[in-house]
Amino acid sequence: MNTKRVGNQTVVFQNPPFIISAYSIVGPKEGQGPLAQSFDQILQDTYAGEKSWEKTEQKMIETAIRQTIVKAQFTNQDIHYMLAGDLLNQMISANFTARQLALPFIGVYGACSTMALTTALGGMLIDGGFANKVVCGASSHHDTAERQYRFPTEQGIQRPLWGQWTVTGAGAVLLSDAGNGPKVTSATLGKVVDLGETDSNNMGAAMAPAVADTLISHFNDLNRQPDYYDLILSGDLGSVGFELLLQLLDKSGIKIGNNFGDCGKMIYSLEQDTHAGGSGCGCSAVVLAGDLLKRLNNGSLRKILLVGSGSLHSPVSSFQGESIPGIGHAITIEV
Structure with a gap:
């Protein structure tokens, strides 16, 4: 077994x-x-x-x-x-x-x-x-x-x-396999979810349903509530996608607290005028390797859930009129 x-x-x-x-x-x-x-x-x-x-x-x-x-x-x-x-x-x-x-x-x-x-x-x-x-x-x-x-x-x-x-x-x-520091304790691999978004500028909207699906699966699989974690972060939904994520979770009966956030919203200030926030593979990578691990190591965070958000389109698929599939993969990191 x-x-x-x-x-x-x-x-x-x-x-x-x-x-x-x-x-x-x-x-x-x-x-x-x-x-x-x-x-x-x-x-x-x-x-x-x-x-x-x-x-x-x-x-x-x-x-x-x-x-x-x-x-x-x-x-x-x-x-x-x-x-x-x-x-x-x-x-x-x-x-x-x-x-x-x-x-x-x-x-x-x-x-x-x-x-x-x-x-x-x-x-x-x-x-x-x-x-x-x-x-x-x-x-x-x-x-x-x-x-x-x-x-x-x-x-x-x-x-x-x-x-x-x-x-x-x-x-x-x-x-x-040995040492000191935070541990990666679990992983929830997501499914591709596509609700028909075709605007390659609106990746937050394309990815939010997949992130919601992964979060719901994670909580159901482990029989956990969101308040188990000090911080739950999506990878790079930005302000538009993050608001859609919160709406989707609310409709699914997930309790949304102040421990929800998004790496794309964290990395830039409003004064930098990046519109909806940050995106890209490097977004959650540098937030994890920088801010999150520093806070885990100094004890200000003990349990986090990071859900990487991915927009699985390409220039070829966009030119052919395809919609944008989304994916979300979650990892739990605990001290």
């Missing part, structure tokens, strides 16, 4: 992995936001000495993963797997980083839910006895995402008020 699986979608780790180190690197805009003090490195510009934004993004995730390993006082030879992903075609940022680091590599694509997904899968590898040390990471860059999914930044296209600002940043965590 498999006792690790609880309910329909949740895995509870019998030997929960420790998060023993983390590293976050962000762009200048993110470095001017409310969470600036929580990041390990803030770039002075969006190029960071590289010839293209795409090369900058690859450099960011490589730096985050290298420094996460260094902070834990390990070498690459100590790491059994690297799990990482990004938004660029065929995950080139993660793929090229794996080329540089020569680590056993599992590329993971969950769109903006990638950080939660890599951490969940890394936890499964360690709890299953397949690895002792796993590094997990994700990245995004505002200008690479705009160029791929919307318009070249040089055109200066006016963004709609419900649009979000893709975070320039990369975050990584190192999971270990």
